[in-house]
Amino acid sequence: MLLSQQKPLEEILRFLDGEKNIFILGCNGCAEASGTGGKPQVLEMKEALEKAGKKVTGFSVVDLLCQKALVQSRFRGKAKEVKAADSILAMTCGVGVQAVAAVSNKVTHPACNTLPLGGMRGEWQGSERCQECGDCVLDLTGGICPLTACSKSLLNGACGGTTKEGKCEVDQEMECGWRLIYERLEKLGQLEKLRQIYEPKDHSKMMPPKGLRLSERWALEQGK
Amino acid sequence: MGLQESLASKKFVVTSEIGPPKGIHIQEMLADADLLRGRVDAINVTDLQSSVMRLGSLAVCHLLQEKGLEPIFQMTCRDRNRLALQADLLSASVLGIKNVLALTGDYASLGDHPQAKPVFDLDSVSLLSVIKTLETGTDMVGNPLSGAPKFFAGAVVNPGGNPVEAQIFKMEKKIKAGASFFQTQAVYDVGAFEKFMKRVAPFRVPVLAGIILLKSAGMARFMNKNVAGVFVPEPLIQKMSKAEDRVKTSIEIAADLIKELKGLCQGVHIMPIGWESKVPAVLEAAKL
Numbered sequence: 001m002l003l004s005q006q007k008p009l010e011e012i013l014r015f016l017d018g019e020k021n022i023f024i025l026g027c028n029g030c031a032e033a034s035g036t037g038g039k040p041q042v043l044e045m046k047e048a049l050e051k052a053g054k055k056v057t058g059f060s061v062v063d064l065l066c067q068k069a070l071v072q073s074r075f076r077g078k079a080k081e082v083k084a085a086d087s088i089l090a091m092t093c094g095v096g097v098q099a100v101a102a103v104s105n106k107v108t109h110p111a112c113n114t115l116p117l118g119g120m121r122g123e124w125q126g127s128e129r130c131q132e133c134g135d136c137v138l139d140l141t142g143g144i145c146p147l148t149a150c151s152k153s154l155l156n157g158a159c160g161g162t163t164k165e166g167k168c169e170v171d172q173e174m175e176c177g178w179r180l181i182y183e184r185l186e187k188l189g190q191l192e193k194l195r196q197i198y199e200p201k202d203h204s205k206m207m208p209p210k211g212l213r214l215s216e217r218w219a220l221e222q223g224k
Numbered sequence: 225m226g227l228q229e230s231l232a233s234k235k236f237v238v239t240s241e242i243g244p245p246k247g248i249h250i251q252e253m254l255a256d257a258d259l260l261r262g263r264v265d266a267i268n269v270t271d272l273q274s275s276v277m278r279l280g281s282l283a284v285c286h287l288l289q290e291k292g293l294e295p296i297f298q299m300t301c302r303d304r305n306r307l308a309l310q311a312d313l314l315s316a317s318v319l320g321i322k323n324v325l326a327l328t329g330d331y332a333s334l335g336d337h338p339q340a341k342p343v344f345d346l347d348s349v350s351l352l353s354v355i356k357t358l359e360t361g362t363d364m365v366g367n368p369l370s371g372a373p374k375f376f377a378g379a380v381v382n383p384g385g386n387p388v389e390a391q392i393f394k395m396e397k398k399i400k401a402g403a404s405f406f407q408t409q410a411v412y413d414v415g416a417f418e419k420f421m422k423r424v425a426p427f428r429v430p431v432l433a434g435i436i437l438l439k440s441a442g443m444a445r446f447m448n449k450n451v452a453g454v455f456v457p458e459p460l461i462q463k464m465s466k467a468e469d470r471v472k473t474s475i476e477i478a479a480d481l482i483k484e485l486k487g488l489c490q491g492v493h494i495m496p497i498g499w500e501s502k503v504p505a506v507l508e509a510a511k512l
Contacts, residue, residue, distance in 0.1 A: 161331075
């Protein structure tokens, strides 16, 4: 799931400055779930653009705008409207905008900002819990990830910034992750684990795995 | 005598600090440093304190060194990745700077460039390990260096941390990673500090208790509310709010604290935060 948020209309109109004819694309995937690119938002956008003096040559809501083949097939059915447009406004996440830009020959404007999630959240909503770092440390931290639970992603224990209430001084709404880890380890009788010094993270492990890069999909993507 | 020798001699050690200015006018800062000449054993130079962009710590350490003062190069992990940290350590070494205080650093969003990308590629513990590794003549991935630098590395601990046990575990890690001395967050509650010192005495590493000069009752209340791990007891706040001469009372409070702390730890680290000129008076009042 990629969470998106619609940009302010003024910013979108700034993008469209000097362009008259616009084709709007919405997305029935994450953007619909985010309430930023489903059919209702596309229709609202159409109205807003017309009010601002633009001509909307057509619109379409594709199941997943990040799926290039789907975008391509939808373009075939809307060839005339797309051709008549000066540009495309894509109401979706950054991946979708890039997919649309890759398959069309038109200037493609993003209508949304994609919010940081730091990796797939899985079904446990409400907080970011995995950064897909490629080198899981949860065994040593009582099953609480220090990369996501600590503002500074510290690996060797709390900084001096835990408040009296046990919150993080960077964001007082947030629990101090290392306090939670301490309490969990204490409960598990594993405080000894706090003595281990973590080596600095190998950030190269955050690259897509070699297996994926060598996969058929990757090769197709690269046009090999 | 360098900081390392002062600490080894078991005398009561005093360090203080100066904060580089935001800009390039350094006369006032150097005058502040001069006031400390002969009065303190070493002077910390803060590294973009409070995440505010300003003149860098390394250049100022060099200036102090040239003036015959003993600097402690504060180094945070907020703004530099592992390459830049190692490079700056080598730079410090060729400039003759030996004392390094390894810190994780405040988060970027707390300063004047909240838009900045915080780095935290290393943390205080791994920075200490890196310092130790450089001393063996290789970089942190094992490539040989032409010549091995020599440092005297220290770290910080917050005796008012929550929970304090977690701070103590981390302190132990820092010692294992190479910390040879500690400076603490500000101490006002001597009783609580004494308990902390009992816990860490087995580590046998010198601890310099942090002293922040109280400028007003308002500042004390502000710190109690907003600064993690700092607790100013109510009687001290009352004393400040009733003070006729705030500077005089502030100096008295700091000097009394130092006298009480003298039997508990190996020294004090005075953070004047703008009141640099008052430090000599504090030391006089504390009979140091």
